[in-house]
Amino acid sequence: MKRKKIKGFKCPCCQIHRHETEMKDAIGILEKIEKKNHPRIKNLNIIGFFKDAQFEWACDECLSLKKAMTANPSAQIYSWHPHISYFDEKKNCQFCKKDFYFSKNEKRFWYEQLKFQLDATPANCPTCRKEKRNKKQIHDNLSEYLKNGKENLDYATLENIIQIYRIWDKEDKVKYYQSLLKNKNPKKK
Numbered sequence: 001m002k003r004k005k006i007k008g009f010k011c012p013c014c015q016i017h018r019h020e021t022e023m024k025d026a027i028g029i030l031e032k033i034e035k036k037n038h039p040r041i042k043n044l045n046i047i048g049f050f051k052d053a054q055f056e057w058a059c060d061e062c063l064s065l066k067k068a069m070t071a072n073p074s075a076q077i078y079s080w081h082p083h084i085s086y087f088d089e090k091k092n093c094q095f096c097k098k099d100f101y102f103s104k105n106e107k108r109f110w111y112e113q114l115k116f117q118l119d120a121t122p123a124n125c126p127t128c129r130k131e132k133r134n135k136k137q138i139h140d141n142l143s144e145y146l147k148n149g150k151e152n153l154d155y156a157t158l159e160n161i162i163q164i165y166r167i168w169d170k171e172d173k174v175k176y177y178q179s180l181l182k183n184k185n186p187k188k189k
């Protein structure tokens, strides 16, 4: 039985099947890393690592066209293989169901600055992520206001709480805190 020799792979960026001579950049980088990490292993089958690769890479053409950018593996936390290149990737937001791009710059920031795990990807679009962050911030503010009980709230804090419940359309809460506000300031009608 003759084993078919692996000669190339589909570029995850352009989706075109590339011969190993068209992925020299990615192979070269991975080879350097593997030789450094496993100095005693001879005849490393570098091209074999690209089979079902869990890491990101791109073909030479995508890199030269700037559709992809070379990553910095030494800045990443990885256990098996690091990302070799980054490219813009279309994703679908799990919340609003709209398409968005997980951009190559964003990827670099996630994996090399924030040191996120290499399989971590955003589930939501930037707008929904921002909204979630804001919501969380409001929740945090509210629990901060209420941490010492309802009795000791000052006038400004009560006003802030009322604002929050107005945003959330909680009329009963708005009325309740308005009544507390009145007690704080009996002269005000």
Ligand SMILES: [Zn+2]
Pocket (backbone or CB within 6 Å): 011, 012, 013, 014, 015, 016, 058, 059, 060, 061, 062
């Ligand atoms: Zn490509």
Ligand SMILES: [Zn+2]
Pocket (backbone or CB within 6 Å): 093, 094, 095, 096, 097, 098, 124, 125, 126, 127, 128, 129
């Ligand atoms: Zn969204």
